[in-house]
Amino acid sequence: MRVLVVGGGGREHAIAEACARHGHEVLCTPGNPGMAALARQLDSPQDPGSLAALAVREGADLVLVGPEAYLSAGLVDACRERGVLAFGPTRAAARLESDKAWSKAFMARHGIPTAAYRAFSKLSEAVAYAQGQSLPVVVKDAGLRAGKGVTVAQSHAEAEAALRDIFSQPGAQAVIEEFMTGQEVSVLALTDGERYALTPPSQDHKTIGEGDTGPMTGGMGVVCPFPLGEAELAFIRREIIERTLAGLRAEGLPFCGVLYAGLMLTPQGPRVVEFNVRFGDPEAEAVLPLLASDLAQHASDAAQGQLDPAQVHFRDGASAVVILAAPGYPASPQLGIPLSLPDPGPGEAVYHAGTALMGGRLVSAGGRVLAVTATAPTLEAALGRAYALADRVEFPGAQLRRDLGFRLGLATPVGLRPGAATR
Numbered sequence: 001m002r003v004l005v006v007g008g009g010g011r012e013h014a015i016a017e018a019c020a021r022h023g024h025e026v027l028c029t030p031g032n033p034g035m036a037a038l039a040r041q042l043d044s045p046q047d048p049g050s051l052a053a054l055a056v057r058e059g060a061d062l063v064l065v066g067p068e069a070y071l072s073a074g075l076v077d078a079c080r081e082r083g084v085l086a087f088g089p090t091r092a093a094a095r096l097e098s099d100k101a102w103s104k105a106f107m108a109r110h111g112i113p114t115a116a117y118r119a120f121s122k123l124s125e126a127v128a129y130a131q132g133q134s135l136p137v138v139v140k141d142a143g144l145r146a147g148k149g150v151t152v153a154q155s156h157a158e159a160e161a162a163l164r165d166i167f168s169q170p171g172a173q174a175v176i177e178e179f180m181t182g183q184e185v186s187v188l189a190l191t192d193g194e195r196y197a198l199t200p201p202s203q204d205h206k207t208i209g210e211g212d213t214g215p216m217t218g219g220m221g222v223v224c225p226f227p228l229g230e231a232e233l234a235f236i237r238r239e240i241i242e243r244t245l246a247g248l249r250a251e252g253l254p255f256c257g258v259l260y261a262g263l264m265l266t267p268q269g270p271r272v273v274e275f276n277v278r279f280g281d282p283e284a285e286a287v288l289p290l291l292a293s294d295l296a297q298h299a300s301d302a303a304q305g306q307l308d309p310a311q312v313h314f315r316d317g318a319s320a321v322v323i324l325a326a327p328g329y330p331a332s333p334q335l336g337i338p339l340s341l342p343d344p345g346p347g348e349a350v351y352h353a354g355t356a357l358m359g360g361r362l363v364s365a366g367g368r369v370l371a372v373t374a375t376a377p378t379l380e381a382a383l384g385r386a387y388a389l390a391d392r393v394e395f396p397g398a399q400l401r402r403d404l405g406f407r408l409g410l411a412t413p414v415g416l417r418p419g420a421a422t423r
Contacts, residue, residue, distance in 0.1 A: 001025070003296050004055050005039065006075065007066030008032045010353030010371035011281035015064055017349065018288045018295040027058055033362060034352030046070075052078035060084060062300050068144055068278050071257075072098035087299035088257040089277045093248060096255075097277040100142040100175045107272060110247035112240060114272040115177040115264075123167040126174050130159040133176065140274075141166045142173035150216050152179065182265040183407055184273065185226045186283050189241050189261070190312060192302040193254035196241060197312035199287040200225035201233075203407065204280065208330060210403040217330045218368055221404040222321040223379055224286040236263065236270050244275070256302050285351050285371040286319045315375075320382040320404060322372045322390045323353070327397035329367040337364040340394035347375040348389050369395065380410055 003019045005012050005028045016026045016038045026039035029051065035041065044054045052075065055063050063079050065071055065088040074091035089096075096103050101119035106112075119142065120126035130137060130153075139162040141149030149166070153159035159176075166174045185203055189196040202224035208214040228236070240261055248255045260276035260283070279288075288295065293313040301307045326333035333354075339362045341350050351373060354366020370393060374385035383405055390400060404410075 001061040001296050001300065002027065002059055004029065004042075004058065004060040004063045005031075005035075005066065006051060006063060006070055008035070009066065009281055009366075010351040010368070011279050011284040012066040013038075013351040013353075014285045014288045014349075014371075014373075015066060015279065015295070017351075018291055019064070022294040022296060024296045027060065029054065032352040033355050033357050034350070048073050048075040048078035051075055052082050052084060055079060055084045055086075056082050062087065062296060062303065064088075064296070064299055065257075066278065066281075068094070068097055068276065071277055072144060076256075085300055085303040087303050089255050090253070093253040093255045094277045095253075096244075096248070096259075096275045098144055099173075100140050100274065101173050102142075103275055104175060104177075106247060106251075110243055110250075112243050112247070112272060113269065115180050117175055117177040120174050120176065121172075123163060126163045126167070126176060127160050130163060130176055131156050133159075133178075136179045138177040138179055139163055139166070140175040140177065142175050143169075180264040180266050180271055180273070182267065183226075185228065185263050185265060185270075186222075186280055187228075187236055187241070187261045187263060188280065188283065188287065189259045190298055190302060190307065191245060191255060191257065191259055192305045192307040193245060193249060193256050194305075195307045195309055196245065196259070197298070197307070197309035198237070198241070200290060200314055201228050202226055202280075202283050202286050203405075204283060205401055205404055208325070208399065208401075210401050211406070215330055217325070219280070219282045220323045220325065220368075220401045222282050222286040222319075223383065223405045223408065223410070224283075224290065224319045224321075225379075227408070232265065232270060236261070240270065240272060256305075281353070282321045282323055282368075282371050285321045285349075285373050287314075289319050289347075289349065289373055289375050290314045290317065317375055317377050318379040318382045319373060319375045320379065320386040322386045322400055322404065323368050324370040324372060324390060324393060324395055325368050325399040326354070326364045326366070327399065329399060333364070333367040334397070335363070335365055337396060338394075339363060339369070341370075342389060342392035344389060348385060349373045350389070350393070364395070369398070379405060379408070383410060
């Protein structure tokens with residue numbers, strides 16, 4: 001197939017690689033320097049109509065949409081209007097991620113387990129409610145904030161500051177939730193709206209600092225698979241994935257694409273923290289290297305309502321992703337830092353998440369700059385390989401977490417100094 005991958009981060013690099021390794025011709029827009037070796041890069045205005053017209057002009061058999069912003073803007077709708085297959089939800093179905101207030105109400109309507117919450121459209125009412133909640137309390141921007149719109153407030157003053165930041169934007173809404181305890185896990189389902197196949201569960205590390213400290217980021221690293229028990233996995237399938245897909249169908253919003261359930265494994269059982277409507281980033285960089293079958297074929301089948309879950313196969317073993325972020329991230333990442341990358345070995349990859357070419361030199365061009373990935377028979381071995389590869393990257397001042405997998409009791413790989421930065 002000729003596949004058009006829309007986006008330009010580490011997730012899209014991993015998607016392009018997954019398609020290319022099965023012999024598909026890959027196009028990308030806007031792409032990134034790392035994707036250039038796998039795909040033909042195309043310039044295009046990034047509005048839905050222009051992107052759909054580009055797919056028609058280039059004769060794309062399939063459009064694979066990476067970032068949530070394109071989905072919530074209606075790119076899949078625009079493709080369908082032009083007769084182009086696209087893997088992803090419509091704008092209306094993408095509301096499951098783009099509007100957290102609507103998403104929480106949807107979960108309440110369909111009995112999907114999640115945290116107790118209230119949604120607010122007025123700052124004064126939100127602040128008054130937050131002041132009466134026990135601590136910590138979770139404050140979320142109801143809109144899209146690239147994974148950084150969540151504050152776990154340890155004080156009422158911190159909750160108020162987060163709410164004031166949210167309501168500084170016109171038309172904003174906030175969601176205030178009870179704080180849930182337990183381990184977080186990401187469960188992704190490839191689906192045509194009825195049938196689905198789960199990827200191996202994974203665990204992201206969302207804060208900038210080791211020991212889960214500091215501000216929220218878009219994700220600083222992943223371990224995969226996360227060891228879910230059979231009873232937990234059966235509950236997640238039945239009470240979360242299947243209830244969600246059935247609820248969307250019942251509301252006239254059949255869902256095609258990747259349904260991402262961000263879960264908390266609470267003492268009362270798995271609960272939804274939030275839904276995303278696309279591959280996670282950096283979860284995609286962890287699960288796609290383990291995919292043995294053909295992503296593009298599965299996506300094409302799903303877009304035609306014909307996904308066969310029995311054809312979706314993942315390799316045995318494990319993967320780990322170490323994010324190298326720019327100095328100053330997440331508040332004010334430094335751009336233009338020269339980078340020098342090693343040649344990955346078998347089962348290794350350096351995905352470009354925020355890079356650019358400047359005067360022929362590869363430089364940092366975003367907050368999360370590189371996603372360093374490795375696979376191995378065990379999580380411990382995958383982490384060791386990923387950290388060893390990360391230490392060969394020349395990226396002055398890079399930020400990375402050295403404690404990935406600590407919640408599972410995985411030790412920092414031997415020879416790595418916790419807190420050290422790459423050279």
